[in-house]
Amino acid sequence: MENQHDLELLALRTAQNILVFTGAGMSADSGIPTFRDALTGLWERFDAQQLATPEAFRRDPPLVWGWYEWRRGKALHAAPNAGHLAIAAWQHLVAQLTVVTQNVDDLHERAGSSRVIHLHGSLHQPRCFDCGHPFEQQGIPDEPEGGRRLPPPLCGHCGGPIRPGVVWFGEMLPPEALAAAEAAVRSCDVMIVVGTSGLVFPAARLPMIALQLKKPVIVVDPQPPTEALEKALWLKGRASELLPAMVGALKPR
Ligand SMILES: [Zn+2]
Known part of the structure; x- marks a missing residue:
């Protein structure tokens, strides 16, 4: 397991196409x-x-x-937190960064992220x-x-x-958003899953697709990921603390 997780961290350093998948825990750090x-x-x-x-x-x-x-x-x-700002800064360090969010607020956009797909x-x-x-x-x-x-x-x-x-209970996710999100999963080098329990389908399927494709998946969350994501690397902590540290470590010095 150790070796496998070293590979995920290495993937993070070299990745040029990042997918960040966010849920309620991301906005909770902004007080929502x-x-x-x-x-x-x-x-x-x-x-x-x-x-x-x-x-x-x-x-x-x-x-x-x-x-x-x-x-x-x-x-x-509410204002974007340090985690939103770190994701927005990250897009300037790589060729492509896509945010797929289950959140219905606009904190990613207000932080400066330019490619945000709203699943819900x-x-x-x-x-x-x-x-x-x-x-x-x-x-x-x-x-x-x-x-x-x-x-x-x-x-x-x-x-x-x-x-x-x-999107209300009993309604379909917007098909264009879902298709764009799945395409982003297939093309990414690494997927970061932030503050989402991974329980609500069909959104919860996205990290599973990434794992099936043998992509590195990194979970940023104070809570351990569900069993379906046990093959992912879990970084235990809040989005607003861990994401700035991750992006800070990637900056050229
Ligand atoms: Zn009308």
Whole structure:
């Protein structure tokens, strides 16, 4: 095992095509509560699965829209952490660096990463629930700490309610994003998996594809990876601490 992991660290030094796959632990270091932790205040008595579905939105649009505006406000008030900034700096040290994220905030983009694939959509790209037309959203929502119900704006084209641009339970991942992410896995020299439990499919399949292709996979997480990723090299620690150290070690001196 030791030898195999030496190879992963060597791969990290020589890699020119890096894939960084991020999940909730990446944003948690910026103070953004994870999906399930976000259920406080008005949302406390709900289950995430009761709020994040097309059925929930159909049943009670102001409840669901209010929750997402509250979460969008939290995301926009948060700043990229040292881990986001390290990934953005890394892209200048290699030929190609792609970020594939399960997160719905825009912290990678605000840190300066130029190639970011959002597998689960974005809090910042709302669209019409009925006709799918994109909706231009302005400003930072100023939602009360405990949250509130808020009727969604209406579509300028068809008058339908505007929905968040995230992927809900029971919905497919955007096919273009999934295809681009799989292509990035196949072409990368090394895959870094940051702050994701690796439990939510089909996103969780991506590191497994990399392992099947015998690519070096490095997991950055305070928690040990799931059994499916036991062949990966686990670097135990937080994204905001380990990523800057990794990228710092790669800089030419
Ligand atoms: Zn519409």
